[in-house]
Amino acid sequence: TAFNQACSRCHGVDAVNKGQVGPDLLKMDRSCPRIADPAIRQMCILDQDDFFLKSVQEGKTRVGVVHMPAWKEVLPPAAIWTIRTFLESRSR
Numbered sequence: 001t002a003f004n005q006a007c008s009r010c011h012g013v014d015a016v017n018k019g020q021v022g023p024d025l026l027k028m029d030r031s032c033p034r035i036a037d038p039a040i041r042q043m044c045i046l047d048q049d050d051f052f053l054k055s056v057q058e059g060k061t062r063v064g065v066v067h068m069p070a071w072k073e074v075l076p077p078a079a080i081w082t083i084r085t086f087l088e089s090r091s092r
């Protein structure tokens with residue numbers, strides 16, 4: 001519900017991207033599972049978590065243009081992690 005309220009207009013309902021303005025978030029986590037070394041794989045996942053949290057909290061601004069609004073005043077960290085878990089569960 002949180003995802004569809006806050007994110008779906010740019011990332012697709014239930015994160016199914018049908019040409020919306022934002023990138024396909026179900027493709028974010030494809031690279032880490034392919035890493036054979038467990039320690040490096042874990043580092044990759046932590047790095048992705050960090051990138052996800054920062055992306056959502058700060059939004060995305062390039063050369064002064066807001067491509068994605070910041071959510072840190074709207075969504076507490078627990079809600080952002082719940083959205084992340086939702087996305088991971090649907091990742092393909």
Ligand code: HEC
Pocket residue numbers: 003006007008009010011021022023025028051052055056060061062067068069071075083
């Ligand atoms: C107004 C449209 C809009 C809304 C609403 C929006 N996003 Fe985005 N989002 C974007 C765009 C556009 C980008 C790509 C921006 C860029 O890379 O410069 C992006 C990028 C991202 C990224 C980085 C993805 C990557 O692989 O680089 C994440 C993570 C993300 N959004 C998550 C979310 C979540 C979670 C929500 C809901 C809380 C959300 N977004 C709401 C437009 C939006």
